[in-house]
Amino acid sequence: xxxxxxxxxxxxxxxxxxxxxxxxxxxxxxxxxxxxxxxxxxxxxxxxxxxxxxxxxxxxxxxxxxxxxxxxxxxxxxxxxxxxxxxxxxxxxxxxxxxxxxxxxxxxxxxxxxxxxxxxxxxxxxxxxxxxxxxxxxxxxxxxxxxxxxxxxxxxxxxxxxxxxxxxxxxxxxxxxxxxxxxxxxxxxxxxxxxxxxxxxxxxxxxxxxxxxxxxxxxxxxxxxxxxxxxxxxxxxxxxxxxxxxxxxxxxxxxxxxxxxxxxxxxxxxxxxxxxxxxxxxxxxxxxxxxxxxxxxxxxxxxxxxxxxxxxxxx
Amino acid sequence: xxxxxxxxxxxxxxxxxxxxxxxxxxxxxxxxxxxxxxxxxxxxxxxxxxxxxxxxxxxxxxxxxxxxxxxxxxxxxxxxxxxxxxxxxxxxxxxxxxxxxxxxxxxxxxxxxxxxxxxxxxxxxxxxxxxxxxxxxxxxxxxxxxxxxxxxxxxxxxxxxxxxxxxxxxxxxxxxxxxxxxxxxxxxxxxxxxxxxxxxxxxxxxxxxxxxxxxxxxxxxxxxxxxxxxxxxxxxxxxxxxxxxxxxxxxxxxxxxxxxxxxxxxxxxxxxxxxxxxxxxxxxxxxxxxxxxxxxxxxxxxxxxxxxxxxxxxxxxxxxxxxxxxxxxxxxxxxxxxxxxxxxxxxxxxxxxxxxxxxxxxxxxxxxxxxxxxxxxxxxxxxxxxxxxxxxxxxxxxxxxxxxxxxxxxxxxxxxxxxxxxxxx
Numbered sequence: 229x230x231x232x233x234x235x236x237x238x239x240x241x242x243x244x245x246x247x248x249x250x251x252x253x254x255x256x257x258x259x260x261x262x263x264x265x266x267x268x269x270x271x272x273x274x275x276x277x278x279x280x281x282x283x284x285x286x287x288x289x290x291x292x293x294x295x296x297x298x299x300x301x302x303x304x305x306x307x308x309x310x311x312x313x314x315x316x317x318x319x320x321x322x323x324x325x326x327x328x329x330x331x332x333x334x335x336x337x338x339x340x341x342x343x344x345x346x347x348x349x350x351x352x353x354x355x356x357x358x359x360x361x362x363x364x365x366x367x368x369x370x371x372x373x374x375x376x377x378x379x380x381x382x383x384x385x386x387x388x389x390x391x392x393x394x395x396x397x398x399x400x401x402x403x404x405x406x407x408x409x410x411x412x413x414x415x416x417x418x419x420x421x422x423x424x425x426x427x428x429x430x431x432x433x434x435x436x437x438x439x440x441x442x443x444x445x446x447x448x449x450x451x452x453x454x455x456x457x458x459x460x461x462x463x464x465x466x467x468x469x470x471x472x473x474x475x476x477x478x479x480x481x482x483x484x485x486x487x488x489x490x491x492x493x494x495x496x497x498x499x500x501x502x503x504x505x506x507x508x509x510x511x512x513x514x515x516x517x518x519x520x521x522x523x524x525x526x527x528x529x530x531x532x533x534x535x536x537x538x539x540x541x542x543x
Numbered sequence: 544x545x546x547x548x549x550x551x552x553x554x555x556x557x558x559x560x561x562x563x564x565x566x567x568x569x570x571x572x573x574x575x576x577x578x579x580x581x582x583x584x585x586x587x588x589x590x591x592x593x594x595x596x597x598x599x600x601x602x603x604x605x606x607x608x609x610x611x612x613x614x615x616x617x618x619x620x621x622x623x624x625x626x627x628x629x630x631x632x633x634x635x636x637x638x639x640x641x642x643x644x645x646x647x648x649x650x651x652x653x654x655x656x657x658x659x660x661x662x663x664x665x666x667x668x669x670x671x672x673x674x675x676x677x678x679x680x681x682x683x684x685x686x687x688x689x690x691x692x693x694x695x696x697x698x699x700x701x702x703x704x705x706x707x708x709x710x711x712x713x714x715x716x717x718x719x720x721x722x723x724x725x726x727x728x729x730x731x732x733x734x735x736x737x738x739x740x741x742x743x744x745x746x747x748x749x750x751x752x753x754x755x756x757x758x759x760x761x762x763x764x765x766x767x768x769x770x771x772x773x774x775x776x777x778x779x780x781x782x783x784x785x786x787x788x789x790x791x792x793x794x795x796x797x798x799x800x801x802x803x804x805x806x807x808x809x810x811x812x813x814x815x816x817x818x819x820x821x822x823x824x825x826x827x828x829x830x831x832x833x834x835x836x837x838x839x840x841x842x843x844x845x846x847x848x849x850x851x852x853x854x855x856x857x858x859x860x861x862x863x864x865x866x867x868x869x870x871x872x873x874x875x876x877x878x879x880x881x882x883x884x885x886x887x888x889x890x891x892x893x894x895x896x897x898x899x900x901x902x903x904x905x906x907x908x909x910x911x912x913x914x915x916x917x918x919x920x921x922x923x924x925x926x927x928x929x930x931x932x933x934x935x936x937x938x939x940x941x942x943x944x945x946x947x948x949x950x951x952x953x954x955x956x957x958x959x960x961x962x963x964x965x966x967x968x
Contacts (some may be wrong), residue, residue, distance in 0.1 A: 240742075317859055339860035340744040359864070361744030378934030397744060424747070425738030 230436040231529040234537060235347040235354045238363035239287060241405035247405055249452060251373050253525035254518070258474075260297055261520055270528050279321070280357070282335040286492055286516065287357050287367070291334045294523035296434035298371035303330070319349045326352050331531055336388040338466050339395075353530040366526055367491050368401030370519040372409065374511050375446055377518070378487055383410035389431075390416045390472060391450030391499060394423040398491045403429050416440035416472070418463055437472050439522055441479065446487040449474055449499050465498050487511055496510045546961065547582055551590035551922060555597055555912035556891035557899045566595060568918040571960035576914055585839065586963075590922050596894055597910045597961060598630025598661075599875060599918030600901040603695075603720075603774060603798060603846035605867070606663070608654060610639025613853040615939050617651075620871070621660035623849070623938035625965035626767060627872040628921030628954040630664040631909055632849075633901075636673070637696040640930040643668040643679045643686035661959045662919070664905060666720060669694040669708045675701060681711040689784040690905045693720035695774060698756050700726065705760065709767035711877060718796075718904055721760045723781070724822070728752035733862050735808040735823040743811065747824050752789070754780035754930050761795065763789045772904055773797040775848050777822040779832035796904050798844035801877040802944050810944065815823045816857045816864035817944045820850070838887050841922055843900040845893075847874045851940030868944050872936055875923065877945060879952035918961040927953040 229245050243451075257281065260268050276295040278288050290306065295302045305325075318337075325333055332353045335343055340360030345356040358364040376382055386404055393399045393415045407414050407430040414432040415422065423435055434440050441447060452468060463471065479486050488500065488509045496502045504510060548566040555561075557741045565580040566573060575582075595754035602622065607615040613624075617634075633650070635641035642651065648665055655663045667689035671677045673696070681692055692712055692944050698721070699705040729752035734740050736747025757773055761784060773785060776799045776838065788795045802820065807827045810818045818824060836842040850867025857864050870877075878897065882888045888896075902910035909919055931945045957965040 229650060247656075317855070319858060337860070339862045344814045345860060359744070367661045394741075423741035424736060425741050428738050429742060456693070537665070 231533050233268060234530060235288070236365055236526050236533050237343050237347060237354070237356045239368055239401045239408070240363065244408045247369070247372070247408060250369055250522065250525050250529065252270065253529060254369070254521040255301060257524040257528070258518070258521035260524070261517070266297050267299055268297065269299045270385070271298035271531055274300045274332070274531055276300045276302050276332045276334060277325050277330045278302065279307070279325065279333050279335045280305065281307045281335070283359070284336050286400070287336060290516070290519040291357060291523050294520045295527055296518065298524055298527060300527070315382070318346060321517070322350050324456065326350050327362055332527060333420055353503070353534050355526055355530060358397050360397065361400070362397050363401045364397040365401050366519070366523050367398050367408045368405045369526070370515055370522040371402055371448060371489055371491070372405050372520045373522050374515050375487065376479050376487065379445060380512060382406060385411045385445045386443050387411050387446045387448060387520060388414045388416055388444045388448065389448045390437065390440060392421045392452055393417045393426065393450070394421045396451055398450060403431055407431070412439055418471070437478060438481065441482050441486060444482065444486050445484060447474060448489045451491065452495060452498055469498050473498065474504050476501065476503050476507065479504065481500050485509060489515055492516070514530070544961070545582055545584040546958070546963070547580060547584035547587045548590050548595055548920070548922065549587055551593055553595045553912055555889050556894045557667070557911040558913055560912065561602070561891065568958065568961045571918055573639050573912065573914055573916055573918045574920040575796065575881050576912070586881045588922065592924070593955060594890070594923045594925055595912060596628070596923060597898040597912050598957065599628050599897045599907070600631040600846060600900045600907065600910055600920050601629045601847050601849065601871060601874060602901040602905060603796050603800070604632040604634055604740070604849045604871065605637065605851065606634045607851060608638065608827055613939070614853055615698070616658065617654050617663060618658040619658065619937065619939045620664060620849070620851070623869070623936065624661045625959065626937050626954065628875045628923060628957050629661060629871055630919035630921070630957060630959040631664065631907065633664050633690065633905060634691060635636040636666050636668040641668045641673045642666065642689065643673065643860060647924050648684060648687040648689060660964045664690045664907070666690065666695070667692045669719070670704060673697055675699045675704065676779065678707050681708070681715045681717065685715045688718065690915060691718045691720050693722065693774065695720065695722045696869070698722050698724045698726070702759065702763070705768065706763045709769040709771070713769035718772045718795045719764065720772045720774050722774050723753050723756035723760060723797035725756045728755065731822070733819060734811050735807065735825050737826060739808045739811055741815070743824060748821070750778040750780055750825065751911050753822050754776050754784060757781045757784050761793060764795065765793045767790050768794065769796045770796070775800050775822060776833070776842060777803045777805070777825050777829060779829045780839055782832050782836045789841065794941050796843045796900070797841070798846045799837070799842050799847060800848040801870060801874060801881065804830055804837065805877055806830070806944060814861045816859070816861055817868060817942050817946065819861060819864050819866055820868050822865035833909065834882070834887050837882065837896065838943040843896065844904065845874070845878050845896045847871050849938070851938050851941060852942050857942050868935065868942050869938050869940055871938065872947050873931060873943060873950065875896040875921070875954060876950040879925065879951045880950045884951055901967070918958055921954055922956045923952055924955050925952050927951065929953055930938040
């Protein structure tokens with residue numbers, strides 16, 4: 229199949245075939261990072277702007293490395309040091325970047341739907357690098373890529389997502405992606421962190437970690453966002469670890485070897501014990517490596533689609 | 544000056560009038576209704592195959608003047624009203640300054656006198672500066688011309704202040720229009736709490752935040768014996784509370800807005816900020832309950848809750864965008880398309896909710912097409928099908944949730960106090 233979308237806004241809006249196309253494209257790009265000269269000319273002459281309205285290290289660096297390995301020029305804009313501080317609207321910022329003849333904007337924003345709004349207003353491609361609590365599609369794609377690499381398939385796998393489901397864009401994107409590919413998803417969290425109606429997204433719900441791990445092939449552990457304002461919604465840190473923390477002991481109770489994932493940064497001793505984070509079930513660092521290949525694939529596909537679209541318009 | 548409307552189907556439900564006839568207007572009044580009137584009128588409107596109805600009375604309109612004239616003014620808002628067939632509006636008090644004193648009401652009345660294109664009536668605030676603390680002088684507001692009081696946009700949190708407001712309103716003889724929202728439950732929310740807030744990652748506003756406050760306000764109104772009018776009802780539970788209150792003899796009326804019985808929360812998918820309003824679009828179940836409540840008479844009135852906002856306030860991130868949508872110009876067409884074309888209401892029943900009932904709540908001698916009465920009339924071509932476009936609106940703001948929607952029923956002429964204030968041309 230041919231990728232036709234100008235933007236990548238979320239996994240909800242992709243078909244199974246489109247997700248598989250990204251994964252297979254990522255597969256072919258993964259090898260580039262192992263070369264002595266880690267570069268291909270796929271995006272030579274293109275400009276990628278990382279527009280980050282929220283602090284981020286790993287996602288921003290991962291996109292930057294991905295773009296550079298495709299030979300694109302990369303500009304990083306952190307809004308704390310930009311005109312946004314002077315009150316410029318998101319659309320005006322986007323239009324200014326477009327006027328510089330940039331080709332792709334990768335945006336991280338603390339408001340859900342911000343990437344949609346920007347994409348609607350611009351002709352250039354927008355890649356959602358995480359919007360509010362809504363979606364974080366490239367994180368989910370790299371999680372899925374890693375799982376597929378480890379277990380060879382997604383169809384029929386049991387994946388449990390553990391942690392603050394209510395406020396997690398990673399959870400939402402993983403749910404869309406995994407269920408579209410035939411995976412079985414269970415979400416596990418304290419009751420107050422399970423949002424209304426999430427079962428309609430095709431997942432099972434549990435508040436019991438043992439039950440979440442029992443038949444799991446993989447567990448995706450989310451960061452507990454204790455810095456959030458809604459203190460009452462969160463159990464205390466130690467209480468959380470006692471009730472939901474991933475430990476060797478809990479993993480060992482399962483018949484299968486459970487793959488442990490985490491989007492980072494990890495709170496050691498809260499979401500999981502250190503021996504799990506560093507142990508042989510963990511694929512956390514492989515996720516980081518795979519993130520580059522997945523983001524290379526996404527940047528490449530949207531750039532190609534947009535190029536094609538422009539040519540068709542000219543014809 | 545005389546004006547003759549020829550061969551219209553005249554529907555005036557207050558007098559159970561539904562017949563094809565002519566209407567002769569002389570000055571600001573209806574002089575005569577009858578067949579084949581020959582008056583040598585200088586201006587004749589051929590209304591064959593059209594419907595002549597009482598000019599609509601929209602009792603929930605934000606004209607934004609004084610204070611936010613970039614969004615709307617009395618002039619632009621009443622031009623929009625006229626285009627929608629609305630001849631009377633109740634201007635809500637959340638202006639800057641708020642309508643919390645006789646002086647401020649006088650200021651607005653002067654603007655109305657100079658610039659309004661249709662009748663504008665004024666709703667006073669409940670508390671000073673709408674801060675929820677200190678009650679306004681309700682008797683003085685009434686004396687200066689306020690027809691009702693409301694803290695619209697806010698709900699008065701303090702039970703004692705609200706109870707005092709009901710008692711003072713009862714004494715002054717004005718209805719209390721309640722915006723029912725318990726902020727402790729809704730704060731920070733931007734769409735209905737439920738599946739869509741979960742899916743879209745947006746903070747939810749629970750139905751409970753509305754109906755809990757409806758319940759409190761009904762209880763306080765009941766104790767005081769005041770007339771309570773519940774504004775922009777959006778949830779099934781609120782309807783149940785209103786129905787129960789009506790059964791037990793509480794002096795209660797209620798309104799809803801066209802967007803609540805037309806759109807449900809799924810319209811927010813895609814993060815269109817024109818779908819962001821407060822209360823938010825609710826579930827399909829609530830939408831159907833509202834349609835049922837309109838049919839059964841539990842909801843008495845349809846009002847637009849016309850809330851203009853500039854593009855700068857809407858073309859931004861969903862969570863940061865202003866709440867509210869415009870509605871004056873689509874009030875009749877959406878209501879007709881969604882309620883009459885679907886056979887939930889007939890024309891007279893719809894017009895009760897758009898003309899007669901709001902006139903009763905506000906104590907206006909309006910809402911009827913009758914000899915000797917004010918010539919406030921809308922002439923509508925009911926079967927004209929049209930698509931709402933941004934360019935259609937005369938309002939200064941274009942934040943309509945109905946852009947691109949196909950509607951039936953187009954206002955051809957609006958006549959206010961005998962003058963043609965809008966003609967489709």
